[in-house]
Amino acid sequence: MKTKGTVFKYPDNVDTDVIIPARYLNTADANELAKHCMEDIDTQFVKKVKSGDVMVAGWNFGCGSSREHAPLVIKTCKTGCVIAKSFARIFYRNAINIGLPILECEAAAEEINANDEVSVDFDTGIIENLTTGKTYKAQPFPPFIQNIIEKGGLLASLKENN
Amino acid sequence: MGMTMTQKILAAHAGLDNVTAGQLIKAKLDIVLGNDITTPVAVNEFKKAGFDKVFDKDKVAIVLDHFVPNKDIKAAEQSKQCREFACAHCVSHFYDVGKMGIEHALLPEQGVVTAGDCIIGADSHTCTYGALGAFSTGVGSTDMTAGMATGTAWFKVPSAIKFNLTGKLNENCSGKDVILTIIGMIGVDGALYRSMEFVGDGAHTLSMDDRLCICNMAIEAGAKNGIFPVDDVTRAYLKGRSERTPVEYVADKDAEYEKVIDIDLSKIVPTVSCPHLPENTKPAEVLGDIKVDQVVIGSCTNGRMEDMEAAYKVLKGKKIADGVRCIIIPATMQIMKECVEKGYVTAFIDAGAVVSTPTCGPCLGGYMGILAAGERCIATTNRNFVGRMGHVDSEVYLASPLTAATSALTGYITAPEK
Numbered sequence: 001m002k003t004k005g006t007v008f009k010y011p012d013n014v015d016t017d018v019i020i021p022a023r024y025l026n027t028a029d030a031n032e033l034a035k036h037c038m039e040d041i042d043t044q045f046v047k048k049v050k051s052g053d054v055m056v057a058g059w060n061f062g063c064g065s066s067r068e069h070a071p072l073v074i075k076t077c078k079t080g081c082v083i084a085k086s087f088a089r090i091f092y093r094n095a096i097n098i099g100l101p102i103l104e105c106e107a108a109a110e111e112i113n114a115n116d117e118v119s120v121d122f123d124t125g126i127i128e129n130l131t132t133g134k135t136y137k138a139q140p141f142p143p144f145i146q147n148i149i150e151k152g153g154l155l156a157s158l159k160e161n162n
Numbered sequence: 163m164g165m166t167m168t169q170k171i172l173a174a175h176a177g178l179d180n181v182t183a184g185q186l187i188k189a190k191l192d193i194v195l196g197n198d199i200t201t202p203v204a205v206n207e208f209k210k211a212g213f214d215k216v217f218d219k220d221k222v223a224i225v226l227d228h229f230v231p232n233k234d235i236k237a238a239e240q241s242k243q244c245r246e247f248a249c250a251h252c253v254s255h256f257y258d259v260g261k262m263g264i265e266h267a268l269l270p271e272q273g274v275v276t277a278g279d280c281i282i283g284a285d286s287h288t289c290t291y292g293a294l295g296a297f298s299t300g301v302g303s304t305d306m307t308a309g310m311a312t313g314t315a316w317f318k319v320p321s322a323i324k325f326n327l328t329g330k331l332n333e334n335c336s337g338k339d340v341i342l343t344i345i346g347m348i349g350v351d352g353a354l355y356r357s358m359e360f361v362g363d364g365a366h367t368l369s370m371d372d373r374l375c376i377c378n379m380a381i382e383a384g385a386k387n388g389i390f391p392v393d394d395v396t397r398a399y400l401k402g403r404s405e406r407t408p409v410e411y412v413a414d415k416d417a418e419y420e421k422v423i424d425i426d427l428s429k430i431v432p433t434v435s436c437p438h439l440p441e442n443t444k445p446a447e448v449l450g451d452i453k454v455d456q457v458v459i460g461s462c463t464n465g466r467m468e469d470m471e472a473a474y475k476v477l478k479g480k481k482i483a484d485g486v487r488c489i490i491i492p493a494t495m496q497i498m499k500e501c502v503e504k505g506y507v508t509a510f511i512d513a514g515a516v517v518s519t520p521t522c523g524p525c526l527g528g529y530m531g532i533l534a535a536g537e538r539c540i541a542t543t544n545r546n547f548v549g550r551m552g553h554v555d556s557e558v559y560l561a562s563p564l565t566a567a568t569s570a571l572t573g574y575i576t577a578p579e580k
Contacts, residue, residue, distance in 0.1 A: 013350055013439060017547040022526035026229060026236035028202040040549040060351035060384060064545060065526070066286040068203055068302035089355050089386055090286055094302035144186055144316070154304050155211040158312065 001101065001122040001149075003080025004130075005053035008038075008045055009114035012058035016070040016091065019062065025069060033069055034076035051078040054120060056112045058084065062091025071095040081120045083127060083138070085109045096145055097154040103127065105138035122149075164414025166322040167389055168357040171297040171411050175280040183321035183418070191221065192296075192406070193255075193275055194309035195283030197265055197522075198226040198237070201244045203303035204284060208247075208310060216251045217313035223255035223274055223283075224248050225265040228522040230258075233529040263494025263520045266290040266378060266462035270370075271494055276400055277392050278409025282309050287462050287544065289380045292389035293373035295396055295410065299387045320386045322357040323348075324419040327364030329428035334578040336472065337372030338464055338542065338562035341379040342433040344425065346443030354384035356420065359413065364427045365390055370399045371468040378463045379544050382440040432577045434540070435560035438548045446565050446577035456539040457488040457570040458551075459563050460518075461525045464542035465493025467500060469563040474506045476567035476578065482514035483573030489531045491518045515570070527551045533558075540569045 018040040020033055027033065038045040055074065061084035062070060071094045074082060081101045095102045101122050108127045112118060116131040125138040141149065151157035165173060165181065173181040175189035196204055201224050216222050224244050229237035241258075248256035255274050262268065266287050269275045277295035281288065284306035291298035301315070309315050325344065345352070358380045360373075368376070373390050380388030390396070392410040400408050432446040459465075459473050470492055482488045490510050492498040498520065501507050507517050523530030525543040533539055533552030539559070541551070546558035561569070564578035 015545075015547045017526070017545065017550050021549055022199075022228075022528055023532075023552075025199050025528075026234055026240065028206060028240065040554045060354065063350055063384065064286065064547060066284055066288075066300040066302055067199065068284075068304060071302075072203075086351065086354060088351070088384055090300050090302060090381075093305065097302060097304035142186070154308055155207055158308055159211060 002120065003052045003054065004119040005050060005080050007112055007114055007116045007118055008049065008053060008055050010055060010057040013060045013063055014057050015064035016062055016067050017064055019070040020067065020073045025067065030072050030076045034073045037073040037077050046077065049077050049079060052080040054080055054118050055082040056109055057082065058109060059086050061087050063088035066090045068094045068098060071098055071100040075100040083108055096148055099149060099153040103138040105136050108136035108138065163418055164416035166357060166417045167359055167391060167411050167413040168297050168322060168387060169319055170413065171278060171280055172317060172319055181319045183319055185319045186316060187319060188314050188316050189280050191282055191309050191313050191315055192279040193221055193223055193281045194306060195223045195265060195269070195281065195285065195288060196306045197228055197285050198230060198241050198244055199228045200284035200303045200306060202240045204306040204310065205243055205247045207304055207307040211307065213311040216253065216310045219252045220254050221313065222253045222310050223269060224253055225257045225268060226259065226262050227264050227520065228526065229528050230262065230521060231519065261495065264462045264465055264522055267466055267493035270294060270374060271496060273403035273405050276404040276406055276408045277396060278411055282315050286381045287378050289385065289387045290374055290378040290462060292377040292380065292387050293370060294400065295390060295392035297387055297389065300381060320355055320357045321420045322359050323353055324422045325358060325360045326422055326424045327360060327362040327427055328424065329364050329426045330367045331427045331430060332580065334432055334564060334580050335430050336562045336564065337368060337375035339430050339433045340427065341376045342435050342443050342560060343430055345379065345383050345440050346433065348383055350382060350439055350441045351384040353380065356385055358383065358385045358388040360388065360390050366393050366395065367427065369468060370395055371466045374466065375463055382544060432562060432565045434565065434575060435546055437546050437557040437559065440546060440560060446561060446575060449575040452575040453538065453573060454486060454540045454569055454575060455537040456531060456533065457486060457566050458524050458531055458539060458541035458543060459566050460491025460493060461522065461543040462493065463544045464563050465491055465497065467497050469542065470497060470501050470506055472563040473567040474509055476564060476571065477513040477515065478509045480513055480571050482570045486570055486573050488515035488570040489518060489524060490515050491521060493520055495520065524551055540566050540575055542566050
């Protein structure tokens with residue numbers, strides 16, 4: 001699995017309340033919710049994001065609520081990948097469970113800038129900054145998580161294993 | 163090598179003699195929880211995946227609490243979807259308006275969760291039940307779906323940070339001041355992926371409501387769970403309440419901890435988290451010139467009986483400052499009833515506060531106390547992120563019920579009297 005796109009850069013501790021504010025959670029419709037993705041810290045994200053684009057953020061991305069709507073709206077906006085220095089644990093788990101590709105890589109998250117063009121290979125964990133020419137290696141997923149992602153998420157993998 | 167309390171509970175539920183930090187396990191679940199925001203997503207996935215029944219109708223809990231009584235038509239549709247699913251699958255722990263309360267106050271109160279349990283909930287504050295000596299953690303809706311269908315969940319066994327509590331809290335402090343102080347000390351990701359185990363002589367001096375409050379906010383330090391050892395306070399609380407037999411787990415003497423942090427409870431002072439992260443803590447007494455427009459006393463963190471008593475002690479016979487809106491939300495119907503019977507509700511109304519039916523409403527900016535641009539609230543809730551209680555240009559300060567009620571009287575953030 002690979003993605004290539006433009007970078008949207010965010011700071012440390014991006015919480016699920018800014019990824020998708022609770023005031024919109026009176027619906028579970030992902031397309032409706034996705035219209036408000038990131039709007040409390042970046043009103044331009046939804047207008048500018050293109051298929052395959054990449055979010056790059058600091059420590060503890062996705063902290064706060066357990067709402068699965070958060071990785072879901074990022075995925076529904078066709079974001080190809082989120083790279084962060086670290087992820088909050090429920091967000092990390094939810095992203096895997098719904099099939100949003102994420103990678104932890106401190107150096108990449110530190111050095112990649114907004115609007116850089118990057119390509120990401122999930123099988124190898126290689127992140128390439130096409131703007132600066134620099135390459136980074138993220139820790140690949142452990143096999144049991146690769147299995148979930150390959151099967152298309154937790155429920156699909158459960159079905160297959162049963 | 164020995165195991166922590168959390169590791170022992172996980173090992174037992176995975177059918178293993180031993181587990182170590184980092185190990186991936188599949189564990190049996192005692193309760194799978196969802197609310198009116200997360201259950202509809204889980205129900206859609208449940209149907210999509212083709213599951214036709216829940217693994218055990220007595221081990222699924224669905225609580226309508228975030229947007230009920232329904233705030234609008236869409237919320238009503240979500241509640242209806244939860245109700246229909248609960249009815250179709252004969253879910254015995256389904257709590258609707260009239261019976262409901264804020265989930266993390268309600269399930270311990272009703273004896274649905276107990277010591278030794280392994281619990282997942284599609285709500286991040288599910289970590290609350292660690293106060294009872296259970297392993298309990300927040301997950302997303304997909305995990306809830308899988309949990310409802312299979313009665314199991316996968317976990318990475320967490321390492322732990324030990325908080326060694328000594329001494330006793332001062333009268334003007336509570337569990338909220340303890341957990342805010344700890345989050346201020348270690349940061350919002352200070353316990354990321356780990357257990358927070360609260361032990362020591364000081365732990366035994368804390369009431370059950372204080373312990374529930376402390377474990378509730380373990381997630382605000384990034385933790386997987388928070389947990390207290392079972393003692394006489396726990397046993398007294400669970401007696402006559404637990405639906406299932408409590409099981410007591412004790413950490414091994416040689417259990418490994420990543421870190422040990424000593425906390426002297428007698429040194430804790432009334433503490434406030436300033437915008438926009440729970441780690442931005444300051445002693446309440448240094449914040450005296452910060453004017454507030456609204457005060458919220460309630461939530462899964464601080465809507466329990468001791469919290470209502472704290473508010474009553476401060477507000478009784480007094481008047482809320484002009485220009486301040488004070489909203490008090492008992493967390494369950496039983497707490498609401500007790501507040502009525504004890505005359506607290508009358509005292510709150512006489513002081514100029516409003517008292518609401520149980521709801522998560524304002525805590526997450528849902529309804530029932532939304533802030534306009536430029537407004538500021540001191541709240542006993544758990545998060546002060548940007549836009550959490552309303553407009554992106556509003557501010558939330560987190561504090562204990564004593565500090566919040568004291569601030570309601572002055573109109574400024576004010577430390578409770580010593």
